Every structure is written in structure tokens, then in C-alpha cells.
Amino acid sequence: MMNTQVPQVATLSPRHIEQPSFGRILQSLSHPVFAIDVNGLIVYANTAAEVAFDGWVVGLNLRDLLPGFTLPNVTQFDRKSVLLASKSNEAYEATLAPLGDGFFVVDLRAHSKLSETPIQTDLDDLTGLAKRNMLMSHLNVARSRVLGAASFAVHCIDLDRFKTVNDTLGHAIGDLLLKKVADRLNSACRKGDVVARLGGDEFVVLQHDVTDTAAAERLASRIVDLVGRTYVLNGHTINIGASVGVAICDENSQPRDLLRNADLALYEAKRAGRGRYRSFESSMSARLQERRDMEVDLRRALALKQFELSYQPFLDLNDDTVIGFEALLRWNHPVKGNVPPLQFIPLAEENGLIVKIGAWVLHKACMEAATWPGEMIVAVNVSPLQFKADNLLETVSSALARTGLPAHRLELEITEGALLDDTDNVLLTLTALRDLGVKISMDDFGTGYSSLAYLQKFPFNKIKIDRSFVAGGNADSEAILKAVANLGSSLGMSITAEGVETVEQLKRIRNERCTHVQGYLTGRPMRPDAIPAFLNQPLLAPL
Amino acid sequence: MSMYRLVYYSRNHIASDPALYENAVNDILAKSRVNNARDDITGALLFNAGCFAQVLEGPLDKVEAAFERIQQDDRHGDVSLLGIDPVDQRSFPNWAMGFVGISDADAVRFAGIGSDSGFDPSRLDGEQIHMLLRDLTMEEETAFC
Numbered sequence: 084m085m086n087t088q089v090p091q092v093a094t095l096s097p098r099h100i101e102q103p104s105f106g107r108i109l110q111s112l113s114h115p116v117f118a119i120d121v122n123g124l125i126v127y128a129n130t131a132a133e134v135a136f137d138g139w140v141v142g143l144n145l146r147d148l149l150p151g152f153t154l155p156n157v158t159q160f161d162r163k164s165v166l167l168a169s170k171s172n173e174a175y176e177a178t179l180a181p182l183g184d185g186f187f188v189v190d191l192r193a194h195s196k197l198s199e200t201p202i203q204t205d206l207d208d209l210t211g212l213a214k215r216n217m218l219m220s221h222l223n224v225a226r227s228r229v230l231g232a233a234s235f236a237v238h239c240i241d242l243d244r245f246k247t248v249n250d251t252l253g254h255a256i257g258d259l260l261l262k263k264v265a266d267r268l269n270s271a272c273r274k275g276d277v278v279a280r281l282g283g284d285e286f287v288v289l290q291h292d293v294t295d296t297a298a299a300e301r302l303a304s305r306i307v308d309l310v311g312r313t314y315v316l317n318g319h320t321i322n323i324g325a326s327v328g329v330a331i332c333d334e335n336s337q338p339r340d341l342l343r344n345a346d347l348a349l350y351e352a353k354r355a356g357r358g359r360y361r362s363f364e365s366s367m368s369a370r371l372q373e374r375r376d377m378e379v380d381l382r383r384a385l386a387l388k389q390f391e392l393s394y395q396p397f398l399d400l401n402d403d404t405v406i407g408f409e410a411l412l413r414w415n416h417p418v419k420g421n422v423p424p425l426q427f428i429p430l431a432e433e434n435g436l437i438v439k440i441g442a443w444v445l446h447k448a449c450m451e452a453a454t455w456p457g458e459m460i461v462a463v464n465v466s467p468l469q470f471k472a473d474n475l476l477e478t479v480s481s482a483l484a485r486t487g488l489p490a491h492r493l494e495l496e497i498t499e500g501a502l503l504d505d506t507d508n509v510l511l512t513l514t515a516l517r518d519l520g521v522k523i524s525m526d527d528f529g530t531g532y533s534s535l536a537y538l539q540k541f542p543f544n545k546i547k548i549d550r551s552f553v554a555g556g557n558a559d560s561e562a563i564l565k566a567v568a569n570l571g572s573s574l575g576m577s578i579t580a581e582g583v584e585t586v587e588q589l590k591r592i593r594n595e596r597c598t599h600v601q602g603y604l605t606g607r608p609m610r611p612d613a614i615p616a617f618l619n620q621p622l623l624a625p626l
Numbered sequence: 627m628s629m630y631r632l633v634y635y636s637r638n639h640i641a642s643d644p645a646l647y648e649n650a651v652n653d654i655l656a657k658s659r660v661n662n663a664r665d666d667i668t669g670a671l672l673f674n675a676g677c678f679a680q681v682l683e684g685p686l687d688k689v690e691a692a693f694e695r696i697q698q699d700d701r702h703g704d705v706s707l708l709g710i711d712p713v714d715q716r717s718f719p720n721w722a723m724g725f726v727g728i729s730d731a732d733a734v735r736f737a738g739i740g741s742d743s744g745f746d747p748s749r750l751d752g753e754q755i756h757m758l759l760r761d762l763t764m765e766e767e768t769a770f771c
Binding site: 263266267270305308309312313314315316317318320 | 630632686689690693694697698700703705707710712
């Protein structure tokens with residue numbers, strides 16, 4: 084093949100020209116040239132190559148010199164040069180050409196475009212996996228090579244329950260576990276794929292030669308399976324899970340977008356219950372954008388007075404009279420109109436805004452209730468997050484002091500979520516609140532863990548049975564309603580049946596020892612200015 | 627170093643393709659023999675089209691390493707670890723592998739595996755473990771077929 088480069092003289096046939104050996108020609112070249120076999124083993128290196136890589140390199144693998152060099156490049160050679168870096172971070176443009184018989188020639192040219200990041204060899208001490216910088220350079224290189232059908236995928240991986248292992252078995256076992264996870268990730272991947280640990284229990288896999296979504300999802304599903312299998316470490320049996328988010332590179336995506344997209348998909352995988360994978364869909368960024376927008380709006384809503392409270396009456400079933408109202412939060416969004424609490428409360432709990440909003444609700448509800456006649460009670464929902472914020476007692480006392488509402492006319496409704504973590508501190512706060520004279524009720528009972536231990540740990544004034552058991556229609560929910568009502572009354576607690584909508588339901592709960600009722604039948608939520616008229620109207624006839 | 631016994635069972639992922647199945651079983655036998663002899667591991671691997679069930683006895687680090695290799699193998703899945711416990715002495719004198727099931731065809735097909743590796747259910751010690759594995763495997767095979 085070199086013949087074509089030898090000057091041709093018209094009168095002489097090529098064989099009459101004396102030629103230096105090809106070896107000498109190669110040796111004289113100023114840039115490194117290698118010959119490698121199909122495994123990347125170096126079988127020949129010219130002088131420039133030995134100078135560039137500090138000595139005898141024949142017998143080494145090209146990967147030892149250029150860590151970013153991957154075998155798929157060789158087998159899928161498309162005469163396109165790739166950008167690689169040596170261990171000392173010299174950047175080279177490498178061109179590969181098949182020599183036949185399973186051999187290849189590799190021609191390296193010093194790379195001048197300094198703006199492109201060469202592959203950095205930056206390894207995690209614990210697991211030997213790539214660290215962030217190395218991953219980013221691999222992503223950049225992979226991105227520059229994307230052509231036609233073969234693309235690459237990024238998998239973001241989080242371990243489920245890793246923290247528990249660290250907390251219960253100690254960091255030494257935690258570290259051993261991370262090593263084994265690294266092993267399993269390596270064994271799930273093909274040669275040439277890059278496995279990185281970005282810190283903690285966060286891993287990323289760069290998967291090469293991805294021709295379709297199915298190929299990426301196969302690996303993701305394999306990672307979920309493999310990493311989620313039981314580990315045995317120093318005689319301990321350990322079970323963790325893996326959640327995986329996948330994003331495939333397309334012609335428009337940049338490495339950073341890809342990582343972000345895979346991360347978004349990971350977030351969705353975790354939200355869907357962990358121990359599974361999700362592939363990125365563009366609707367995920369739209370959803371994220373929506374959440375961001377709502378968060379911005381939510382932060383402004385208090386200042387712009389977009390919140391208001393409506394009040395739903397509850398009745399004492401002894402004499403069928405209204406004895407109080409539950410305060411319900413309403414958000415009047417200037418564009419979206421009335422936003423249901425289910426759409427914004429979880430978000431407010433995620434970003435902590437619920438503490439401020441909750442304090443506003445307490446103050447506003449106490450202020451409005453102070454204008455109500457007689458001993459009318461106001462019930463206010465308190466989020467578990469407000470207990471964590473550690474100033475709930477102070478917030479409640481100051482709301483009472485500033486509005487002049489007597490403590491016994493305030494009822495706080497908590498869900499069992501408040502009692503899940505840090506139970507002892509929460510119980511201390513509840514006791515202090517009860518000592519103020521405030522009533523405490525257990526809301527939505529029957530929907531969560533419904534642990535009877537909670538009922539024993541604190542003497543709630545009231546249990547509110549979730550509407551799903553009141554709606555009835557089947558023997559099971561009726562049995563549960565009956566059991567909870569019996570339990571509550573034998574513990575000396577009042578029982579409110581929520582969501583009563585029909586006369587028939589009301590009749591049933593009356594028979595089941597419920598003491599209070601709340602629902603559309605006995606009164607819909609109303610604006611505060613409608614309360615006086617409501618209290619003046621005669622009782623509903625069918626009650 | 628003290629002796630440990632590990633017991634697991636798992637679902638067979640390779641039985642749907644007869645050629646693959648037979649090759650895989652031969653490969654498992656060959657590799658396990660080498661590894662287990664090297665690592666001073668004894669025990670028994672029972673299998674059929676539905677599942678694998680295995681007991682491994684040996685030094686803790688070696689048993690853990692063997693189990694980790696097993697976990698990384700995608701020829702099976704849904705691995706249930708039934709126990710890993712210290713034991714005073716081995717119940718299995720060597721490591722052997724055998725077909726346990728009601729499928730006549732497979733019993734004939736894999737008869738060689740058992741005689742090759744010295745697998746003889748009636749002569750195995752650890753009677754209880756063996757019975758447990760046997761029962762598990764039998765159930766799994768019928769669930770699969």
C-alpha cells in the first residue's frame with residue numbers, strides 16, 4: 084500500500100527504484116505509530132511512539148497508554164479519528180486502519196484543539212471506578228463520536244437503603260458493599276463501557292454502541308436485577324436495591340443535558356417506588372419545569388395573599404348541633420385559579436414552605452375563630468414537617484396569644500406521619516400543646532399504618548376515621564369502621580366520621596358509636612363570611 | 627478460620643433452550659469443580675428446569691466470594707438466600723452436582739453429570755439440608771413445566 088506514495092518515473096518501472104525498508108520509513112516518522120492485534124495488544128511501535136510513551140511499549144495493551152481507547156472502536160472502525168488522552172493528559176487524535184489478519188495500525192497526531200477535554204484518568208480510591216472528571220471526558224469523547232445509528236446511553240444509579248446499611252452495620256461494611264456494587268456494575272457492562280462513582284452511593288454508567296432504546300433498557304434492567312441481589316459480607320446478609328434513570332444521546336444532547344435527563348428519569352424511578360428503572364421522556368422535563376414554576380408561585384403566594392381558608396362544620400351527634408369548623412386551605416392562583424391542596428401541599432412539604440404556610444394558617448384560623456359565637460371550635464391541620472421545624476409550640480402559643488382565642492377552642496389535627504420519625508420529641512411537643520389546653524386529634528385514621536401503638540402513646544381527644552371507610556358499600560369497611568369506633572370509645576376518645584354524604588351513611592355511623600360527623604351532608608366548606616348565616620339557620624330536617 | 631454453611635435456591639433462566647441448557651450445566655460443573663477444589667469448598671448443587679438449589683461449606687471468605695460469583699451469574703435469578711451460618715463441621719464430604727426432578731427426559735439427559743461429579747443423594751450427609759433442597763427443587767420444577 085506504500086507503493087502508491089513512491090514517486091513514479093515514467094521510463095522506469097517501480098521495481099527499479101531502490102526503496103528503504105518500510106520499517107525505516109515508519110521509524111523516521113515524527114508522530115507515534117503502532118500496530119495492534121484485535122485485543123489491543125501492541126505488536127509494533129515506532130521510535131516516536133516509544134519516545135512519547137517513555138520506552139518499550141511492545142507487549143503492552145494500547146489501553147495502558149491511552150485509557151480512553153476502547154475495543155469497540157477497533158471492531159467498528161469507521162475511518163473517523165477519535166480524541167484520546169495519555170495518562171499524562173497529552174491529547175491525541177487517533178486514526179485506526181485495518182491491516183488484515185486481525186491487525187490494525189494506529190496513527191497518533193498530537194491534538195491541537197485545546198478546548199476539547201482529553202480523557203482524564205481520575206479513579207475512585209475505594210472502588211477503582213472513574214470519578215466525575217474522567218466520566219465527563221469520556222462523555223465528551225463519546226458525544227464527539229456519535230454518528231448514525233450507534234449512540235450511547237447514560238445510566239444514573241442510586242442505591243436504595245444504603246444509608247441504613249451504613250447506619251446499622253458501620254462504614255467499614257458500607258465501604259465493602261460499595262466495592263461489591265462496583266464489581267457487579269462492571270460485570271453487568273460490556274468492555275469499553277465506563278462505570279463511574281460520583282460519590283456516596285451515586286453511580287453512573289456510560290454504555291457504548293446503543294442502537295435502540297431496548298438495548299439501553301436491557302442494561303438498566305440488568306443493573307436493577309444484579310445490584311438488587313442479596314450480598315453476603317463478613318457473614319452479614321445485606322439487601323439493598325438499585326434505582327436507575329436512563330437517557331440516550333441524540334444529535335442535540337450535550338453531556339450535561341444527558342446527565343440531567345438521566346437524573347430526572349432516576350427521580351421518576353424513585354418516585355415510582357424504587358428498585359426499578361425509568362427511561363427519560365421529554366415530558367419529565369416539562370413536569371420538572373411545572374414543579375419549578377409552581378414552587379416559585381408558591382413562595383410568592385403568602386406575600387401576595389393568595390391563600391385563604393374555608394371552613395367545614397362538624398356536628399356533635401348527641402344533640403345534632405354544630406360545635407366547630409375545620410379550617411381548609413385554599414390557593415387562588417392568579418392564572419390557574421383554585422389549585423387543589425393535593426397539588427401543592429406535597430410540594431410545600433418537599434421544600435419546607437409548609438412550615439411558613441402552616442404558621443399562617445394557624446394564625447388566620449385562630450383570628451377568624453375568635454369572632455365566632457360561643458364555644459365554637461376551630462380544627463387546624465398540622466403537617467409532620469411542622470413538628471420537625473421545632474417551633475410548633477411557640478407558633479401555636481403566639482397564635483393564641485395574639486388572637487385572644489382560648490386554647491380549648493383550638494383543635495390540632497395530626498396524621499400518623501407526624502409520629503413516624505423522632506416519636507419521642509413529637510410526643511413531648513404534643514404533651515406540651517395539650518398542657519396549653521389545646522385539643523389534639525388523629526386525622527385520616529385507617530389509611531396509613533394505623534398503628535394502635537400510636538393511640539396508646541398519646542391520649543388523643545379524637546380520632547377521625549377516613550372517608551373511605553364511611554362511604555361503605557362493603558362489609559369490610561363497615562367492620563373496620565365499627566372496630567375503630569369501638570376502640571376509640573373504649574379509650575375515651577371521640578370519633579368523627581368524615582365524608583358523610585348521604586342520610587343512609589349518617590344513619591349507619593350513628594349506630595356505630597361515632598360521636599361526631601363531618602361531610603357534605605351536614606355542611607360543605609364555606610367562606611368565613613358565610614358562617615354567621617349558617618349558624619343561624621335551623622337544623623337540617625332529615626338529621 | 628471457622629467453617630460456614632450457605633444455602634440458597636434460585637430460578638433457572640436457561641432451561642428454555644435445550645442446547646444452551648446442557649452447555650450451561652456442563653460449564654457450571656466444570657468451573658465449580660475447579661473453583662471449589664481450589665477454595666476448599668464442599669457441598670451440593672441440585673438443579674432441574676425450574677431451579678437451582680445449592681449448599682456451600684467452607685471458610686467464610688471463600689464461601690462469600692463463591693456466592694458473589696454466583697450472584698453475578700445471569701443464568702439464574704430470584705436468588706433466595708436461605709441462610710449463612712457457622713457450622714462445627716462439614717455435612718458434605720465433597721462438592722457434587724446432580725439433577726433432581728421428575729422429568730424423565732432430563733433425568734436421563736443429566737445422569738452423567740451426577741455420576742461424573744460423585745453425586746449420590748442417598749449417600750449425602752446433611753440429610754435435612756438435602757431433603758429441604760430436594761423438596762424445594764421438586765416444587766420449582768413442577769411450577770415451571
